[in-house]
Amino acid sequence: MRAIDSATSSIDLQSFLWSFDKVGSIVHDRLVAAAERGVNVRILIDDSFLLGEDRHVLELHRHPNVQYRVYNPYKRRSGSAVSRLVLNLGEFHRLDHRMHNKAMVIDNQVAIIGGRNLADEYFGFDDSYNFRDMELLVGGPIVEEISGSFDEYWNDRWSFPIDAVSHVRASHVEKGSISANASTLGSMFPPESEGERNADWLAVARRAYTGASRLVVDAPPEEEPQAMADRPVQVAEELGRLINQARKEVTIVSAYLIPTPGLVDALRDAVQRGVRVRLLTNSINSNNHLTAYTAYHGHVRELIGLGAEVHEMRVMAQSRSRYILPPVSRKSLGLHAKYMIIDGRRVVVGSANLDPRSLRINTEMILVVESKPLAERLLGLTEPDFDTLNAWRLTIGENGKTLWVGDDVVLDADPARNGFQRLEEWFFAHLPIENEM
Numbered sequence: 001m002r003a004i005d006s007a008t009s010s011i012d013l014q015s016f017l018w019s020f021d022k023v024g025s026i027v028h029d030r031l032v033a034a035a036e037r038g039v040n041v042r043i044l045i046d047d048s049f050l051l052g053e054d055r056h057v058l059e060l061h062r063h064p065n066v067q068y069r070v071y072n073p074y075k076r077r078s079g080s081a082v083s084r085l086v087l088n089l090g091e092f093h094r095l096d097h098r099m100h101n102k103a104m105v106i107d108n109q110v111a112i113i114g115g116r117n118l119a120d121e122y123f124g125f126d127d128s129y130n131f132r133d134m135e136l137l138v139g140g141p142i143v144e145e146i147s148g149s150f151d152e153y154w155n156d157r158w159s160f161p162i163d164a165v166s167h168v169r170a171s172h173v174e175k176g177s178i179s180a181n182a183s184t185l186g187s188m189f190p191p192e193s194e195g196e197r198n199a200d201w202l203a204v205a206r207r208a209y210t211g212a213s214r215l216v217v218d219a220p221p222e223e224e225p226q227a228m229a230d231r232p233v234q235v236a237e238e239l240g241r242l243i244n245q246a247r248k249e250v251t252i253v254s255a256y257l258i259p260t261p262g263l264v265d266a267l268r269d270a271v272q273r274g275v276r277v278r279l280l281t282n283s284i285n286s287n288n289h290l291t292a293y294t295a296y297h298g299h300v301r302e303l304i305g306l307g308a309e310v311h312e313m314r315v316m317a318q319s320r321s322r323y324i325l326p327p328v329s330r331k332s333l334g335l336h337a338k339y340m341i342i343d344g345r346r347v348v349v350g351s352a353n354l355d356p357r358s359l360r361i362n363t364e365m366i367l368v369v370e371s372k373p374l375a376e377r378l379l380g381l382t383e384p385d386f387d388t389l390n391a392w393r394l395t396i397g398e399n400g401k402t403l404w405v406g407d408d409v410v411l412d413a414d415p416a417r418n419g420f421q422r423l424e425e426w427f428f429a430h431l432p433i434e435n436e437m
Helices: 002-006 022-036 054-061 081-087 089-095 142-154 179-185 194-206 234-245 261-272 290-297 300-305 318-322 356-361 372-386 419-429
Strands: 010-015 040-046 066-071 103-106 110-114 129-132 135-139 159-161 212-217 249-254 276-282 309-313 332-335 338-342 346-350 365-370 391-396 402-405
Touching: 002 022, 002 103, 002 194, 010 022, 010 142, 022 040, 022 054, 022 066, 022 179, 040 142, 054 066, 103 142, 110 142, 110 346, 129 318, 135 142, 135 365, 142 212, 212 234, 234 261, 234 338, 234 346, 234 356, 234 365, 249 372, 261 276, 261 300, 276 290, 276 332, 276 372, 290 419, 300 309, 300 391, 300 402, 309 332, 309 372, 318 332, 318 372, 338 372, 346 372, 372 391
Parallel strands: 010 040, 040 066, 129 332, 249 276, 276 309
Antiparallel strands: 010 103, 066 159, 103 110, 110 135, 212 365, 249 338, 309 391, 338 346, 346 365, 391 402
């Protein structure tokens, strides 16, 4: 909110998902307020989750200072996920490719980059299930590179103005239809005075970490996405190189962890070099995609066998009050963060999970920061997530079975909610879908 409210000339927002719930609505209203004071606002959103939102999006796009583009849009649009899938079945391979990048650039002065989408559950506001996520606020010369990456996607052949793809008539768009939803958070994020904002920015600058940073972004395919002869693998290749360069320790936090053969080789080589490899991902209950957990589960014994330390977030982690607004007693926690800490001096933060979809199907972006103080701070913030109060530690028992070790119990089967969830997992395990996860 402070970054948007501080803008004087431009805001560039790129995201995979933007829901018009409480969080999404207040972001919407602050962007409109910025446009009203003359700021040029450009918004680029992937089309995956714009189901039934064309009216809201067109309302934004109609503002003279707002431009809204959709990446790789569905040609036949619908308010239902099922009907949209059926209507566009003939273009499955093109539509399977998505833009997963997430960044916001303000006045080409500061940027926010990481893995967080724009919806209640990514900021701790959902009533039942929320994510633990991670972003960096950055300044300096790297901001121009992030801005340049936005421009590349904005001008890409697969980014279309919303009014060029929507079948909703502009005359049918209702103005101000989501402001009431935004008002529910208005008291928590009141607009600050210019003096207050300046003081806050100075405080941020004083406690900031310095370091050399490097942006790595997948190139959007030049050919039609269904051909994918030039798959977006630049981020995947860089992640492999970074793991191969590790000499002491690699701490990996990945919401969705489905190791490809290349990733398995890199982790095995690291362990054989004497590198400590720690992995944190979702458990069966904290994962919001059971199919992704099923694909990962098939690799658990392989990961443990090569010498990696494997941990899964507990859905009722004791630490969830760090990430969820009260009351938290009935709220569960999931993991959505994507970052690595290498040798206590290098931090990698971005949108890429360690799964086939992020590594070879979708486009992604990561920021590599060389900064020992930042790495040490992030390690300190991450360490509680590995505690058995907050995560299961996986190991192989004497009988050869996988064990889930918590602070108060040891399980010899994954901590599923019930037998039906295990039945679902068994069913998905028999489908040839891992390479799409």
